[in-house]
Amino acid sequence: MKTSAIILVGGEGTRLRPLTLDLPKPVVPVLDRPFLKFQLDLLRKASITDIVLCVAFRPERIRAVLGDGHADSVQLTYVLEETPLGTGGAVKNAEGALGERVVVMNGDVLADMDLGAILKMHGETRAAATIVLHPVDNPSAYGLVETDQTGRVTRFVEKPKPEEITTNRINAGLYVLETRTLSLMPKGVPYSIERGYFPALIASGERVQAFTHEGYWIDIGTHQKYLQVHLDLLSGRFPHEIQASRRGSGYAHETAVIDPAAVLEGHFYVGPGCQVGAGSRIEDGSALISNVRVQGATIRQSVVWGDTEIGGGSLVEGALLSNRVRVGRHCHVGRGSALGDGVVISDHSRTS
Numbered sequence: 001m002k003t004s005a006i007i008l009v010g011g012e013g014t015r016l017r018p019l020t021l022d023l024p025k026p027v028v029p030v031l032d033r034p035f036l037k038f039q040l041d042l043l044r045k046a047s048i049t050d051i052v053l054c055v056a057f058r059p060e061r062i063r064a065v066l067g068d069g070h071a072d073s074v075q076l077t078y079v080l081e082e083t084p085l086g087t088g089g090a091v092k093n094a095e096g097a098l099g100e101r102v103v104v105m106n107g108d109v110l111a112d113m114d115l116g117a118i119l120k121m122h123g124e125t126r127a128a129a130t131i132v133l134h135p136v137d138n139p140s141a142y143g144l145v146e147t148d149q150t151g152r153v154t155r156f157v158e159k160p161k162p163e164e165i166t167t168n169r170i171n172a173g174l175y176v177l178e179t180r181t182l183s184l185m186p187k188g189v190p191y192s193i194e195r196g197y198f199p200a201l202i203a204s205g206e207r208v209q210a211f212t213h214e215g216y217w218i219d220i221g222t223h224q225k226y227l228q229v230h231l232d233l234l235s236g237r238f239p240h241e242i243q244a245s246r247r248g249s250g251y252a253h254e255t256a257v258i259d260p261a262a263v264l265e266g267h268f269y270v271g272p273g274c275q276v277g278a279g280s281r282i283e284d285g286s287a288l289i290s291n292v293r294v295q296g297a298t299i300r301q302s303v304v305w306g307d308t309e310i311g312g313g314s315l316v317e318g319a320l321l322s323n324r325v326r327v328g329r330h331c332h333v334g335r336g337s338a339l340g341d342g343v344v345i346s347d348h349s350r351t352s
């Protein structure tokens with residue numbers, strides 16, 4: 001039986017704006033690579049190399065980053081939606097490109113799931129679809145999935161009210177589907193896999209199986225989680241071989257130039273072409289992605305993208321800075337700040 005994969009990468013990523021105004025969320029940089037490469041790794045580990053990318057928003061940016069997949073030892077097929085069709089409509093739109101079984105993944109989830117074990121359970125329980133669940137502390141912002149004793153899914157509850165919270169296991173954004181069941185989906189119209197397809201499948205009497213993933217799981221869809229994922233990778237909470245040399249408990253790329261009078265501490269990443277001048281401090285949880293110049297400033301728990309410059313005496317903390325940002329001297333870019341492409345902050349300014 002041929003198993004394909006679909007990665008849903010057509011969303012606008014509104015919660016991660018302004019980072020995603022120009023660059024789709026699935027290809028935002030995360031340390032040393034575009035985010036989607038983590039997902040290609042997960043699929044490749046389970047020997048799934050036939051991968052369909054369902055694209056709608058800025059498809060050319062995704063294609064420019066990943067091409068035909070050759071460099072990542074996978075084969076990528078792009079299926080375009082003229083207008084976004086939602087998570088289910090996107091899968092239906094790609095039906096013709098699939099084998100008999102398909103793994104569907106949201107394009108914003110990082111997890112150390114054992115895809116082989118998920119596929120095994122799917123086959124053994126003869127499920128029409130399997131949905132991966134993950135326990136979280138506060139499930140109220142997610143879609144909940146209720147099951148019976150045997151792990152068979154009985155009900156979905158989207159964005160539950162407090163009295164409706166009967167489980168802490170949420171939809172983790174990874175499914176295995178028998179391709180034949182896509183006949184339940186309407187074609188060419190917006191349709192939700194969570195609110196449309198799964199309830200319809202359960203109502204039709206087919207078996208929908210749950211697989212609980214207890215390990216690492218995060219979706220990078222908000223500013224706070226995008227910062228968190230960097231910290232988790234840097235601290236080793238999510239194991240990843242970072243393409244840079246170790247420096248104390250952080251990492252610095254071999255092309256980065258770091259003045260001996262700069263202080264670097266905790267878990268940090270200084271990427272290719274970055275310059276860290278005398279008097280600078282790069283503190284825990286900070287990632288300078290590429291060609292960032294820090295001239296005597298302090299960077300704390302922040303992610304700074306490419307070709308950005310931060311002037312002397314400034315403090316950037318708990319912030320996200322995109323490409324080509326200029327932060328002047330003696331500025332305070334504070335917690336929760338998110339600066340889009342090309343923003344200029346003049347000397348002595350404060351944000352948030």
Ligand code: GTP
Binds near residue numbers: 014015087
């Ligand atoms: P927000 O706007 O911040 O909610 O982000 P989002 O647009 O990515 O939406 P959400 O996080 O709910 O989407 C989950 C996954 O489905 C992401 O990987 C999206 O790229 C993807 N997705 C959402 N809507 C569509 C769509 O209409 N078409 C396709 N192909 N993918 C979609």
